[in-house]
Amino acid sequence: MNRLLMRKTGDAKFLSHLDLMRTMQRAFVRTGLKIKHTQGFNPHPYMSFALPLSVGVESLCELMDFELDEPLELACIPDSLNKKLPDGLFAVSAYKAENKFKNIKWLDIFCELYYDVGVPECAAAKIQNIFSKSAVVEKRTKRGTAQIDIFPLINAVKIECATEKMLSIYARISAQEPSLNPGLLIAAVNKYEKSLTPDFTKMERREIYDADLKVFR
Amino acid sequence: MKQQLERILQSVQKPARYIGGEYNEIIKDKAKVNLRFAFCFPDTYEIGMSNLGLHILYGALNDVPDVWCERAFAPWGDMEEEMRRSGVPLYALESGDPISSFDIIGFSLGYEMAYTNVLNMLDLADIPIRAADRKELLPIVFAGGTSCVNPEPMSDFFDLFAIGEGEELDLDIVNLLKIAKSEGWDKQQFLAEAAKIPGVYVPSLYDVSYNEDGTLNSVLAIEDAPKVVTKRIIEDLESSYFPSKTIVPSTEIVHDRVSLELFRGCIRGCRFCQAGYVYRPVRRRSPDFLLKKAKEALSDSGYEEITLSSLSTSDYKGLNELCDNLIDWCEPRKVSLSLPSLRADNFSMELMAKVQKVRRSGLTFAPEAGSQRLRDVINKNVREEELLESCRVAFEGGWNSLKLYFMLGLPTETDEDVLAIGELVNKVLDTWRTHAKNRSRGVRIHVSTSCFVPKPHTPFQWESQIEMEEYSRRVKLLRDNMKSRSISYSWHEPDVSFVEAVLSRGDRRVGRAIEEAWRMGGKLDSWSEYFSFDRWTSAFDKCGLDMRFYACRERKTDEILPWDIVSVGVSKSYLESEKKNAYDGIITPDCREMCTGCGADALLLRGKCDE
Numbered sequence: 001m002n003r004l005l006m007r008k009t010g011d012a013k014f015l016s017h018l019d020l021m022r023t024m025q026r027a028f029v030r031t032g033l034k035i036k037h038t039q040g041f042n043p044h045p046y047m048s049f050a051l052p053l054s055v056g057v058e059s060l061c062e063l064m065d066f067e068l069d070e071p072l073e074l075a076c077i078p079d080s081l082n083k084k085l086p087d088g089l090f091a092v093s094a095y096k097a098e099n100k101f102k103n104i105k106w107l108d109i110f111c112e113l114y115y116d117v118g119v120p121e122c123a124a125a126k127i128q129n130i131f132s133k134s135a136v137v138e139k140r141t142k143r144g145t146a147q148i149d150i151f152p153l154i155n156a157v158k159i160e161c162a163t164e165k166m167l168s169i170y171a172r173i174s175a176q177e178p179s180l181n182p183g184l185l186i187a188a189v190n191k192y193e194k195s196l197t198p199d200f201t202k203m204e205r206r207e208i209y210d211a212d213l214k215v216f217r
Numbered sequence: 218m219k220q221q222l223e224r225i226l227q228s229v230q231k232p233a234r235y236i237g238g239e240y241n242e243i244i245k246d247k248a249k250v251n252l253r254f255a256f257c258f259p260d261t262y263e264i265g266m267s268n269l270g271l272h273i274l275y276g277a278l279n280d281v282p283d284v285w286c287e288r289a290f291a292p293w294g295d296m297e298e299e300m301r302r303s304g305v306p307l308y309a310l311e312s313g314d315p316i317s318s319f320d321i322i323g324f325s326l327g328y329e330m331a332y333t334n335v336l337n338m339l340d341l342a343d344i345p346i347r348a349a350d351r352k353e354l355l356p357i358v359f360a361g362g363t364s365c366v367n368p369e370p371m372s373d374f375f376d377l378f379a380i381g382e383g384e385e386l387d388l389d390i391v392n393l394l395k396i397a398k399s400e401g402w403d404k405q406q407f408l409a410e411a412a413k414i415p416g417v418y419v420p421s422l423y424d425v426s427y428n429e430d431g432t433l434n435s436v437l438a439i440e441d442a443p444k445v446v447t448k449r450i451i452e453d454l455e456s457s458y459f460p461s462k463t464i465v466p467s468t469e470i471v472h473d474r475v476s477l478e479l480f481r482g483c484i485r486g487c488r489f490c491q492a493g494y495v496y497r498p499v500r501r502r503s504p505d506f507l508l509k510k511a512k513e514a515l516s517d518s519g520y521e522e523i524t525l526s527s528l529s530t531s532d533y534k535g536l537n538e539l540c541d542n543l544i545d546w547c548e549p550r551k552v553s554l555s556l557p558s559l560r561a562d563n564f565s566m567e568l569m570a571k572v573q574k575v576r577r578s579g580l581t582f583a584p585e586a587g588s589q590r591l592r593d594v595i596n597k598n599v600r601e602e603e604l605l606e607s608c609r610v611a612f613e614g615g616w617n618s619l620k621l622y623f624m625l626g627l628p629t630e631t632d633e634d635v636l637a638i639g640e641l642v643n644k645v646l647d648t649w650r651t652h653a654k655n656r657s658r659g660v661r662i663h664v665s666t667s668c669f670v671p672k673p674h675t676p677f678q679w680e681s682q683i684e685m686e687e688y689s690r691r692v693k694l695l696r697d698n699m700k701s702r703s704i705s706y707s708w709h710e711p712d713v714s715f716v717e718a719v720l721s722r723g724d725r726r727v728g729r730a731i732e733e734a735w736r737m738g739g740k741l742d743s744w745s746e747y748f749s750f751d752r753w754t755s756a757f758d759k760c761g762l763d764m765r766f767y768a769c770r771e772r773k774t775d776e777i778l779p780w781d782i783v784s785v786g787v788s789k790s791y792l793e794s795e796k797k798n799a800y801d802g803i804i805t806p807d808c809r810e811m812c813t814g815c816g817a818d819a820l821l822l823r824g825k826c827d828e
C-alpha cells in the first residue's frame with residue numbers, strides 16, 4: 001500500500017471530505033502519475049483517507065492510501081503533487097505502509113479559544129476541571145441527538161492561556177471506535193462554564209497515534 | 218477583515234465557495250498591475266463557476282500583464298446576512314480586497330432573473346447602485362452578456378454595456394480606462410470616448426421620450442454617440458483566447474468538467490430562440506484544433522469529464538471525427554465524454570451509442586411543440602418520424618428513460634396543438650413497447666413544459682405572451698390527456714416566465730421597478746427559495762408600471778422597440794419576414810442549405826458564415 005502524508009491548513013479547512021477526495025483525484029491526474037482505478041461501470045481512482053476531518057478543522061497529519069498503475073519512486077510524488085494542489089493542501093511525504101488505518105487509536109487536537117474582551121479569569125483552571133471528570137454533552141447522530149460522556153474519550157489534556165485573548169486546549173482524544181468530535185470539547189465548555197463560551201474557535205489536528213501511543217504513519 | 222471573514226465562514230453553509238484559492242486561480246502582485254478588474258457574476262459560485270464565459274474572460278483579461286482580473290459571486294442568503302452583520306463588504310476571492318477598491322467592475326448578465334442580484338452585490342460592496350450617483354471616474358461599473366441585447370431595463374445602474382463577445386471588447390474598454398486613469402480624465406470624458414468603441418453602449422448618452430400610450434416616441438443620441446450599437450464578435454475563434462487552463466473549483470459546482478466550445482452561432486433559425494439569432498453568424502473551430510485543446514484542458518485540469526458545448530452539437534461539421542479521436546484519447550484515461558444538445562436524428566443516435574462506451578448520460582429531446590404545424594411555425598425542423606426513429610434506436614440500445622421538452626403558449630398555438638403533445642408522447646411510448654430491448658425494466662418518459670417567453674431580436678419579439686391563467690389551463694388540458702404510469706409530467710410555473718417576459722422586453726422605466734423589487738428584499742430570483750411573484754407585482758404597482766404592457770401586449774412592427782438601439786447583426790426586416798413566414802407556416806431552410814440573408818454575415822470582415 002502506498003501512503004501519502006499531507007496537510008490541510010488555512011482556508012482549505014473549509015473543504016469537505018468529498019471536496020478533498022475529488023481534489024486529490026484530479027491533482028493526481030494533473031501530475032500524470034497513473035493511479036489505479038476502481039473497476040465497474042463508473043471507474044474512479046482508488047484512494048482512501050484515514051479519519052475524515054470535519055469542515056473547519058485544520059490538520060497537519062492527513063493520511064491517504066492509494067495504488068499506482070506503474071512502479072514509481074514514491075519519494076518524488078509530494079513534489080509533483082504540490083505543484084498541482086490548491087492553496088492550503090500540501091503533500092509532506094509518500095511511502096510504503098503496512099500499518100492499517102484501523103490501528104489508529106488516538107489523535108492530538110489543538111484548539112484555540114478566542115475571547116474578544118480577554119480571557120476570563122481562572123478560565124484555564126475551570127476548563128481543566130471540566131475535563132477531569134465525567135462530562136456529558138449532546139452529540140448529533142444520524143437519527144437525531146444522543147448524550148455522550150466525553151471523559152473516557154480523552155487521554156490527556158493541557159490548557160494554557162496563550163495570549164491575553166486566547167486560551168489553548170491541547171487534547172489527546174479517541175480517534176475512532178468511538179471517535180470524539182473535537183467540537184464536543186468546546187460544547188462541554190459551553191455547557192459547564194457558560195461564561196467561558198469563546199467568541200471564536202480554531203482547531204487543528206496535530207498528530208495521530210496507535211493504541212500504544214506510537215505515532216501512526 | 219480576514220479574521221472577521223474566518224469567523225463568519227464557520228457559521229455558513231458550504232463555506233468553500235467563499236474562499237478562493239482554487240487550482241489555477243490567478244494571483245498577481247498588486248504593486249505591479251495598473252488596473253484591477255472585478256469580474257462579478259450575479260449568481261452563486263456554483264452557477265458562476267459553471268459558466269464558460271467567465272473562464273474565457275478571466276483568462277483573456279489576466280493574459281494582460283498589467284491587468285489583474287478577480288472574481289466575486291452573489292453570496293447565499295445566510296452568508297449575506299453574516300457579511301452585513303459583521304460589516305464584511307463584498308470582496309474578491311483572489312485578494313480578499315473589497316470590490317469597491319477596484320478600477321472596473323464587470324457584471325456578466327446571462328439571464329434577467331439575475332438583475333436584482335446585481336443591485337444587491339453593488340450594495341453589498343458599498344457602491345451606489347445608480348450610475349448617476351457614482352460621480353468619480355472609478356470604479357466604472359459595466360455589464361456584458363446575452364441579456365445586454367436589451368440593455369434598457371438595467372440602464373440606470375451601469376455606466377456602460379459591452380454588447381456581444383467580450384474577449385476583445387473588454388480589453389478595449391480596459392485599455393481606454395488605463396489611459397483615462399493615467400491622464401486624469403473625469404467620468405464624462407471617459408464615457409464619451411468609450412462610446413466610440415464599437416460594441417459599447419453608454420446609456421447616459423441618450424435621451425428617451427415616450428408616447429401617451431407608453432410606447433417609445435424617440436431615442437436620441439446626445440453628441441456623437443452611435444445611433445445603433447452593433448455587437449462585437451470574434452471572427453477567428455482559433456486565434457482568439459482559448460480557455461485551456463481554467464480554475465478548477467475545489468468544491469462541487471453545477472457543471473464541473475471541461476467544456477469544449479465547438480462553434481458559436483447556430484445554423485437552424487428556430488424562431489423562438491434568442492441565442493440562435495443573437496450569436497450569429499456561425500463560426501467554427503476545426504476538429505484538429507479542438508482535439509489539441511481538449512487534451513490540454515483535460516491534462517491541465519485533471520477533470521474526469523468533458524462536454525462538447527455549442528447551441529446544436531449535431532450541426533458541427535466534423536463531429537464524428539472529433540468524437541472518435543476524443544474517445545480514443547479519453548477511454549484509456551477514464552475520462553467520459555458527454556454530448557448535450559443533440560438533435561433527434563439518426564446520425565446523433567449513432568454518436569450517442571459510441572459515446573455510451575465511456576459513460577451513459579441521460580437522453581433529452583426538445584421537440585418544443587407537439588404538432589408538425591406548430592413546429593413549422595417555430596421553424597423547429599424535427600419531423601415526428603425522425604423523433605420516433607431516434608427513440609427506436611435509443612430503446613433498442615437499452616435506454617429506458619427519456620426527457621422531452623415542450624413549450625406552451627407559442628404563437629398560433631391552439632388546443633389541438635396542446636393535445637398533440639400528448640399524442641406524440643404516446644407514440645414514443647408505443648415505440649418503446651415495440652422496440653424495447655428489455656421491457657420488464659419498464660420505461661420512464663419525463664415530459665416537461667414551460668411557458669413561452671417572447672425575446673428581443675427574434676421574429677417573435679413583437680408577440681404577446683399568453684396570460685398566466687391561459688398557460689395553466691393548457692397545462693391542465695395536457696395533464697388530463699396524457700395519463701400513463703410511464704409518463705411523468707412536470708411544468709414550470711408561469712409566474713417566473715411572466716416576470717422574465719417583462720424584464721427581457723422592458724424599457725428604461727422598468728429599471729425603477731427592478732430597484733424597487735430589490736429594495737423590497739428581492740435577490741436570487743432564479744432560486745425558487747427566494748423568488749416572490751407578489752414582490753414583483755407590488756414593485757411594479759408602486760412604480761405605476763403595468764407588467765402586462767411589457768409581457769402580454771402585441772407590438773406593431775413599426776413600433777420603436779427599447780432594444781432597437783442594439784444591433785446583433787440580424788436586420789429587423791429579416792425578423793419581420795420570418796414573423797410572416799411563421800404565421801404562414803413556411804419553413805426557412807438552415808444556413809447551410811441556403812443563406813436567407815439575415816444580415817449577420819456583414820459582421821465578418823472576410824469570408825462567409827460557417828466556413
Ligand code: SF4
Binds near residue numbers: 484809813816817
Ligand atoms: S447571413 Fe445567411 S448564412 Fe449567415 S447567419 Fe444569416 S442567414 Fe445564416
